[in-house]
Ligand SMILES: Nc1ncnc2c1ncn2[C@@H]1O[C@H](COP(=O)(O)OP(=O)(O)OP(=O)(O)O)[C@@H](O)[C@H]1O
């Protein structure tokens with residue numbers, strides 16, 4: 310049973326092509342179903358991807374401050390700095406001197422700098438700012454770091470003001486989970502519709518299938534054109550879905566731009582990356598092929 | 613001259629098709645075929661005759677594994693048809709050419725594609741396929757119709773198309789069910805010569821026909837069924853025309 314028929318791609322392509330032309334309605338239903346499914350799944354992917362992008366942007370600037378006692382010598386400071394740098398998850402340690410802290414305060418409280426004018430001394434402590442490695446920018450790692458660093462002599466207080474980061478992290482994880490669950494249901498529902506649609510096409514051509522069997526066509530020989538048809542429908546459906554998503558994204562963006570900017574600051578939403586786009590189209594093609602395979606499996610081409 | 617019962621024309625080992633006490637019942641209590649035994653050798657040309665409903669089509673369908681015998685054994689090209697796994701059936705059918713009584717042409721494909729189908733299922737390379745399809749269409753006189761669809765052909769043209777598809781792959785066994793039923797006398801002789809030619813090149817040929825003139829003219833072995841039973845198996849009366 311050598312697959313010599315594989316040397317006849319032209320037969321399969323030609324047969325698949327005429328099959329597509331013969332049943333434009335069922336083909337159209339498959340394409341539209343897959344396009345709508347991918348539009349919805351793509352929207353979720355877009356939402357999650359942009360939420361993650363925000364997380365990344367803030368995460369980069371996410372620092373933990375270890376406020377220092379005032380009476381440290383240079384040697385103490387150097388030793389402390391080394392120990393902190395070796396703590397779990399720390400990528401980099403920057404020193405913020407008392408002067409620098411004051412500068413920062415002035416810069417961020419323009420107009421209210423007078424608050425400090427009455428003070429003789431600079432009341433702000435020096436601090437070590439710990440920049441965390443990306444994989445440690447979450448609540449658990451923070452807690453572990455705090456525990457490790459807390460007892461170090463010379464550290465007065467340990468602050469991580471960015472609680473919202475871990476909260477937001479959780480929110481993103483939740484949205485991603487919900488989106489994946491809904492996406493899975495959508496994909497399954499689409500597969501069901503596509504399978505039934507293609508089954509109609511196979512049924513409409515049952516005479517042809519029975520003749521192919523009578524002249525010695527193997528199961529695979531008969532199935533391949535249908536699988537190609539399914540792949541083509543899925544591919545077109547995927548591209549249409551992607552185009553719709555792209556169009557909607559660019560139509561909707563200006564409408565929401567104002568409120569998004571308020572909400573997200575300087576992070577402006579962007580479309581899916583090329584790889585994700587290709588993945589979306591591939592999911593479409595996969596749906597078409599799987600739908601065909603399932604339809605053929607139920608149609609019992611074999612015996 | 614007439615022989616009743618079984619008279620194998622060839623030694624058992626050389627036979628391409630062998631039926632041992634084959635019976636077929638579609639409906640309980642009725643027999644479409646009853647205890648038929650016969651053998652068909654390489655290059656042998658046999659007319660299968662008998663009244664309508666005698667079981668000619670049934671016999672042929674069992675040979676290419678479209679139906680299973682209810683009783684008995686059928687050995688085709690060394691394979692026991694009733695023990696063949698479903699996945700082995702296509703490979704067997706690719707070695708058998710069948711001209712169906714109702715043609716079974718693909719109406720949505722062209723004449724050329726219909727003939728080529730028998731080569732497509734085997735995987736014949738594109739160039740060889742094209743050459744063989746063209747030569748075959750020429751032999752049955754349909755080369756000028758190669759881009760037409762079967763439904764736009766006359767009955768006789770459709771029949772010739774069915775014959776072309778059955779013969780294009782040089783099958784080892786040819787089963788032709790009323791292959792000349794729609795042809796005028798001249799075309800009938802042309803087509804029968806084509807079939808006789810295949811037999812001369814080694815194909816074992818079964819031709820079901822009601823046409824006694826044809827049987828007389830060719831003088832080959834005749835197997836006659838009546839009510840599903842083997843009523844006559846007369847060996848060759850005349851050598852090749
Ligand atoms: N699929 C089937 N289901 C039930 N009965 C069948 C089936 N096929 C054939 N028969 C019966 O089997 C018997 C033999 O039929 P078959 O078609 O083999 O006859 P035949 O010799 O080819 O006739 P004809 O010359 O009219 O083509 C008939 O009585 C027919 O009614």
Ligand SMILES: [Mg+2]
Nearest residue numbers: 668669713789
């Ligand atoms: Mg018949």
